[in-house]
Amino acid sequence: MSLIKKSKDKIxxxxxxxxxxxxxxxxxxxxxxxxxxxxxxxxxxxDAADIIEHLSQDDRESLIKLSNFKIDPAIFIELNEAIQxxxxxxxxxxxxxxxxxxxxxxxxxxxxxxxDEKNKNDVLGSLPPKDRFVLLESLSYPEDSAARIxxxxxxxxxxxxxxxxxxxxxxxxxxxxxxxxxxxxVDNEFKPIGTVPSSKVLRTPRETKMISITNxxxxxxxxxxxxxxxxxxxxxxxxxxxxxxDKNNKxxxxxxxxDVLTVLAEEAEEDALRLAGVGDEEITDGIVxxxxxxxxxxxxxxxxxxxxxxxxxxxxxxxxxxVALAFLMPIVASMGGNAGMQTLAVTVRAIxxxxxTENNFSQNIIKEFSIGILNGIIFxxxxxxxxxxxxxDSILSLIISISMILNMxxxxxxxxxxxxxxxxxxxxxxxxxxxxxxxITDVIGFLSFLGIGAYFFx
Numbered sequence: 001m002s003l004i005k006k007s008k009d010k011i012x013x014x015x016x017x018x019x020x021x022x023x024x025x026x027x028x029x030x031x032x033x034x035x036x037x038x039x040x041x042x043x044x045x046x047d048a049a050d051i052i053e054h055l056s057q058d059d060r061e062s063l064i065k066l067s068n069f070k071i072d073p074a075i076f077i078e079l080n081e082a083i084q085x086x087x088x089x090x091x092x093x094x095x096x097x098x099x100x101x102x103x104x105x106x107x108x109x110x111x112x113x114x115x116d117e118k119n120k121n122d123v124l125g126s127l128p129p130k131d132r133f134v135l136l137e138s139l140s141y142p143e144d145s146a147a148r149i150x151x152x153x154x155x156x157x158x159x160x161x162x163x164x165x166x167x168x169x170x171x172x173x174x175x176x177x178x179x180x181x182x183x184x185x186v187d188n189e190f191k192p193i194g195t196v197p198s199s200k201v202l203r204t205p206r207e208t209k210m211i212s213i214t215n216x217x218x219x220x221x222x223x224x225x226x227x228x229x230x231x232x233x234x235x236x237x238x239x240x241x242x243x244x245x246d247k248n249n250k251x252x253x254x255x256x257x258x259d260v261l262t263v264l265a266e267e268a269e270e271d272a273l274r275l276a277g278v279g280d281e282e283i284t285d286g287i288v289x290x291x292x293x294x295x296x297x298x299x300x301x302x303x304x305x306x307x308x309x310x311x312x313x314x315x316x317x318x319x320x321x322x323v324a325l326a327f328l329m330p331i332v333a334s335m336g337g338n339a340g341m342q343t344l345a346v347t348v349r350a351i352x353x354x355x356x357t358e359n360n361f362s363q364n365i366i367k368e369f370s371i372g373i374l375n376g377i378i379f380x381x382x383x384x385x386x387x388x389x390x391x392x393d394s395i396l397s398l399i400i401s402i403s404m405i406l407n408m409x410x411x412x413x414x415x416x417x418x419x420x421x422x423x424x425x426x427x428x429x430x431x432x433x434x435x436x437x438x439x440i441t442d443v444i445g446f447l448s449f450l451g452i453g454a455y456f457f458x
Contacts, residue, residue: 020051021051021054021055024036024039024051024055024063025055025056025059028055028059028062028063028066029062031066031067033066033067033068033069034068036063036066036069037068037069037070040072040075045072045074045075045077045078046078048072048075048078049075049076049078049079052075052079052083052087053079053080053083057086060083060086060087060090061090064087064090064091065090070095070098071087071091071095071099073098073099073100073102073103074102076099076111077103077107077110077111081110081114084110084111084114085114088111088114088115088119093119093122093123093126094126096111096115096119096123097123097126097127099111100112100123100127100131100135101127101128101131104151104152104153104177105134105135105138105150105151105152105153105253106148106149106150106151106259108135109135109138109139109148112124112135112139113139113143113148124136134152138150138152141223141224142224144226144227144228145223145224145225145226145227146221146222146223146224146225146226146227146230146244146255147223147224147244147252147253148227149227149230149255149259149260149262149263150221150223150244150252150253150254150255150259151177151253151254151255151256151259152252152253153175153176153177153254154177154180154184154243154251154253154254155170155176155177155180155182155183155184155198156183156184156185156186156190156192156251157169157183157184157185157186157210158185158186158187158188159185159186159187159193159210159211159214160209160210160211161209161210162206162207162208162209162210163201163204163205163206163207163208163209163210163213164206164207166183166201166210167201167202167206170201180198180241181197181198181240181241181256182195182196182197182198182240182241183195183196183197183198183201183210184243184251184254185210185211185214186251189250190250190251191245191248191249191250191251192218192220192243192245192249192251193211193214193216193218194214194215194216194218195214195215195218195243196210196213196214196215197215200213201213218242218243219233219237219239219242219243220242220243220244220245220249221233221242221243221244221245221255222244222245222246222247223244223245223246223247223252223253227263227267228263228267228352230242230255230260230263231260231263231264231267232353232354234255234257234260235260235264235353239257240256240257241254241255241256241257242254242255267352270430297435300435301435301438304435304438304439304442305442307439307443308333308439308442308443308446311443311446311447311450312329312446312450314450315450315451315453315454318450318453318454318457319450321457322396322453322457324391324393324396325396325399325449325450325453328387328396328400328449329445329446329449329450331383331400332400332403332404332407332445332446332448332449333407333441333442333445333446333449334445335379335404335407335408335445336407336408336410336411336441336442336444336445337411337437337438337441337442337445339372339375339407339408339411339412339415339441340410340411340412340414340415340437340438340440340441341415341434341437341438342415343368343371343411343412343415343416343437344415344416344418344419344433344434344437346415347415347416347419347420347429348419348429348430348433350364351419351420351423351429352430356420361420364416365413365416365417368412368413368415368416369409369412369413371412372408372409372410372411372412372413373405373408373409375408375412376404376405376406376407376408376409377405379404379408380400380401380402380404380405381401383397383400383401383404384397384398384400384401385397387400395456395457398456399449399452399453399456400449402448402452403445403448403449403452406444406448407441407444407445407448407449410440410441410444411437411441414436414437414440414441415437418433418436418437418440419433
């Protein structure tokens with residue numbers, strides 16, 4: 001069975017399949033660590049991480065505890081966060097220290113964050129003083145700050161060096177990053193002056209001063225800048241890397257585009273989960289944990305459902321007189337809810353990317369109002385036609401038309417107003433917006449439909 005496709009002795013693709021998972025599981029059961037080690041060496045670390053993630057929890061524990069198996073740090077960092085946390089429970093402190101020492105500082109911080117305080121202190125105490133100081137300093141900054149995702153390994157040289165001195169330094173210094181695209185130029189106080197692409201250094205005569213080929217247009221990222229802001233900066237200016245500076249504007253780290261790509265993916269995932277009322281839920285979380293995280297959101301939805309039901313109860317007599325109203329009223333509410341969620345999703349995204357500002361706020365309000373009217377008219381015509389064919393009642397068709405237009409307008413307006421209002425009160429719009437939008441569209445939908453129905457039938 002061909003598990004790995006090779007070309008010129010280099011792996012070009014990994015074919016993931018259930019049979020291979022079964023093979024790895026069998027090798028774990030017979031303690032064949034040698035086969036697993038050799039297999040993982042021939043794979044890309046991300047593919048090996050996929051294999052580990054697809055094992056059962058018991059098999060993962062057995063794998064990590066195999067006497068001759070030592071997980072590669074490059075594989076470990078590719079595992080999702082929940083699996084990393086699970087595996088660290090099976091690793092000795094010595095193994096965790098080995099992993100941390102072979103990772104960039106930003107990746108090491110990610111692992112340390114998920115350790116409990118006791119293990120974290122034990123691991124930090126086992127690290128060399130220099131590494132321990134670097135990691136402790138990074139941990140002292142807020143969790144979502146630039147300092148938590150920056151790399152401490154970077155390439156910086158004095159502004160008075162020549163190209164020849166720089167090339168010799170790059171060749172001889174073993175503490176530099178394995179890969180880098182830009183070289184930071186610093187002054188005597190280690191404050192960044194500019195950057196030089198490494199490719200430009202190779203194409204410039206040795207005697208040329210580095211300052212003469214320096215690009216002085218640079219982007220300084222404060223250590224305490226929110227990582228979402230960092231992501232927007234990279235996106236706006238198409239940056240490959242940027243230097244991170246402390247409060248004295250001294251160079252302390254570097255952020256690269258791969259770090260930012262991870263941040264943007266995590267933030268997008270977080271917003272999607274929060275809009276659904278799930279929160280920071282992982283697939284590996286237990287039943288009780290997941291139930292607790294979903295409980296508050298579902299409880300809030302229950303109360304809002306009772307509010308909508310109370311509105312319906314106000315028109316009990318009207319519904320008794322015209323039973324068809326009971327059949328049709330969910331249509332108006334559900335259409336309004338869906339329209340509101342569409343506007344909400346676009347608005348939350350616009351807030352996250354800073355596309356929605358004070359300058360264009362009024363314009364967007366008018367736009368959503370217009371969209372609500374247009375959608376309302378279109379779906380009012382469609383709904384009225386269906387109701388007329390179904391019930392042969394022109395008044396009922398008129399009722400659903402008017403209420404559809406009203407609720408569509410309300411849905412568009414509140415889909416943008418609610419997240420903006422929550423933002424002003426320092427509440428994450430992704431967390432609470434959807435339940436409020438849904439409640440308002442339900443209440444307005446029932447109120448308008450049944451209220452207009454009461455007017456016509458009384």
